[in-house]
Amino acid sequence: MAGLVPADTxxxxxxxxxxxxxxxxxxxxxxxxxxDATLDHQFIHVDSEKATPLFGxxxxxxxxxxxxxxxxxxxxxxPENMTMAFNYGLDRVRxxxxxxxxxxxxxxxxxxxxxDKGDGRYLVKNEVTMEIEGxxxxxxxxxxxxxxxxx
Numbered sequence: 001m002a003g004l005v006p007a008d009t010x011x012x013x014x015x016x017x018x019x020x021x022x023x024x025x026x027x028x029x030x031x032x033x034x035x036d037a038t039l040d041h042q043f044i045h046v047d048s049e050k051a052t053p054l055f056g057x058x059x060x061x062x063x064x065x066x067x068x069x070x071x072x073x074x075x076x077x078x079p080e081n082m083t084m085a086f087n088y089g090l091d092r093v094r095x096x097x098x099x100x101x102x103x104x105x106x107x108x109x110x111x112x113x114x115x116d117k118g119d120g121r122y123l124v125k126n127e128v129t130m131e132i133e134g135x136x137x138x139x140x141x142x143x144x145x146x147x148x149x150x151x
Contacts, residue, residue, distance in 0.1 A: 002075030002109075007150055010077060010114040010122060018126070019075035020108040023133065024068065026060050028101050034064040048101075059098040065105070065139045066093065069128055074109035076126055081150045088123060088145035097137040104133040112143065120150040 002018040028048075035041045043050040044059055051058040070087070078085060099105060108129050115123040124146045130139040 002077055004080035004082075005077050007079035007081065007120075007122060010079060010111075010124065013077045013111045014113060016111055018077065018109040018111060020131075021072040021074050021106045023104045023106045024072050026065075026068075026099050026101065026103050026105055028058060031058060031060050031064065031101060034061055034067075038063070055098055055100060057100045057102065059100055060103075062095045062140070065095075065099050065130055066142065068105065068130070069107055069142065069144060072107055074107040074126075074128060076109050076124070076146070077111060078124075078146075079122060079148050079150045082148045083151050084149040086147055088147045091125065091143035091145060093140060093142040095140045097132060097135055097139050099130075099132060099139045103135075105139060106131050106133075109144075117147075122148045122150070124148060 031045055035046050040061060045061055048058050108131060109126040112125040112127050117123055126144050128142045128144045132139050
């Protein structure tokens with residue numbers, strides 16, 4: 001369902017699921033690199049011996065999981081004549097389930113709103129959910145904002 005559509009039809013997709021990204025394994029190397037990049041070396045992320053009694057293994061940082069939205073985006077609709085798209089921020093984020101090391105995750109999106117800002121700009125809000133393979137509850141649910149600029 002996702003893809004490029006005429007700008008005047010974007011609102012027709014509100015409330016519709018756009019699809020899922022591919023699965024990605026969250027390994028300890030990725031977690032360690034994120035810990036180094038953010039200076040967040042809390043033991044639940046980097047020390048298996050201490051984390052395992054609490055979570056069964058080390059767990060990914062919540063912000064690591066959230067940042068993966070950029071690199072493994074769920075399919076979305078966008079105006080077919082866009083010249084640029086950029087991350088406009090987040091309205092709401094809720095972390096629901098830790099992502100254990102070795103877990104497979106993917107994102108899925110549902111279009112929530114389209115705000116025509118004029119001058120060929122459209123602010124689009126998607127509900128993005130990160131699923132964890134084999135888990136009932138998702139890692140997070142976030143309201144992601146994207147600004148599309150059209151010709």
